[in-house]
Amino acid sequence: xxxxxxxxxxxxxxxxxxxxxxxxxxxxxxxxxxxxxxxxxxxxxxxxxxxxxxxxxxxxxxxxxxxxxxxxxxxxxxxxxxxxxxxxxxxxxxxxxxxxxxxxxxxxxxxxxxxxxxxxxxxxxxxxxxxxxxxxxxxxxxxxxxxxxxxxxxxxxxxxxxxxxxxxxxxxxxxxxxxxxxxxxxxxxxxxxxxxxxxxxxxxx
Numbered sequence: 407x408x409x410x411x412x413x414x415x416x417x418x419x420x421x422x423x424x425x426x427x428x429x430x431x432x433x434x435x436x437x438x439x440x441x442x443x444x445x446x447x448x449x450x451x452x453x454x455x456x457x458x459x460x461x462x463x464x465x466x467x468x469x470x471x472x473x474x475x476x477x478x479x480x481x482x483x484x485x486x487x488x489x490x491x492x493x494x495x496x497x498x499x500x501x502x503x504x505x506x507x508x509x510x511x512x513x514x515x516x517x518x519x520x521x522x523x524x525x526x527x528x529x530x531x532x533x534x535x536x537x538x539x540x541x542x543x544x545x546x547x548x549x550x551x552x553x554x555x556x557x558x559x560x561x562x563x564x565x566x567x568x569x570x571x572x573x574x575x576x577x578x579x580x581x582x583x584x585x586x587x588x589x590x591x592x593x594x595x596x597x598x599x600x601x602x603x604x605x606x607x608x609x610x611x
Contacts, residue, residue, distance in 0.1 A: 408472060408557060414452065418472045424496050427469050428505050428515045431462050436509040436607045445565040459492050460570055462507020466494035467552055468560050470505075480504065480523070481547035481573050482513075482530060485588075488542035491534075492573070495523075495549055502526045511604040523549065524579070531581060532594070535602065539593030545578035 410418065421427045437444065437456040444450075444458075448465040451457045457465065467477035478495040491513050493504040503518030504526060512533035520526035527546040534543035550573050552559075559566055582588065594602070 409561060414449070417452070418469050421469050422473060424470070424503060424505055424518070425515075427466050427494075431457070431466060431505065431507045432606065434462070434507075436507075436605075436609075437461060438609045440610065445567050445570050447559055447562040447564075447566055449561040450563065457507050459507050460573075463492045463494045463505070464552075464566065464569075466505040466507070470494065470496055471553070476549075477552040479547075479550040479552065479573060480527075481550065481576070481578070482527065482534070482543060483545035483547070483578055484534065484542040485544055487540070488534070488536055490574075491530075495526075509605050509607055510602060512602050527581065532598075533602070535594040535598070537599060537603075539595065539599055541588075541591050541594065543581055544588075545580055547573065547576045547578050550576055 421430055434451070435456045437458040439458065444461070446454065446457070446461045448468045451461050451465050463479050467479055471477035475496060480493050480495050482491040482493070484490055491508070493506040496503050496505065496518065498518035501518045502520040502523055502525070504516040506514050506516070508514055513530055516526060516529060520529065523546070531541065531543050535541045555569060559569065
């Protein structure tokens, strides 16, 4: 099913749990796209040894797939003033968890304790804010199954822009209750904002 190199197979076999996959993603420097925007395949991520959230989610989903699980992504959509975030989904005993590649102290790994997808998404809500404290998470996608693309993309040398666009186009559900206006949301406070500025890898820009 998977056309992988010996080194890739050895790595995938070793990363046999979501926690191990997350630890490996954390060990890869963040891709700041300082020279050019990228949407790299899992093989290209390993070759370049860095990833941003979507690239990390692609890699995590493929490793889960290698171990017999569905390769599922979840898109977290923000306001236009902020950036979207993508995680890889997994389930244990009927509960959702998430693997996340991020450079910040927030929007990270989630244990598989959430009974519904919405519960999982809401766990990110209070962490999703701008430097001025405005909370920006507004929508989330249905689970996006990558198996429909076959397997050639896993080792592709070309960027996966089409797959990224397809994820953005899938139906999304709203986060805020219909009766609630965004203007009524309390901003994150000073301590939260400062904690949110903690990064794992400094940018050279």
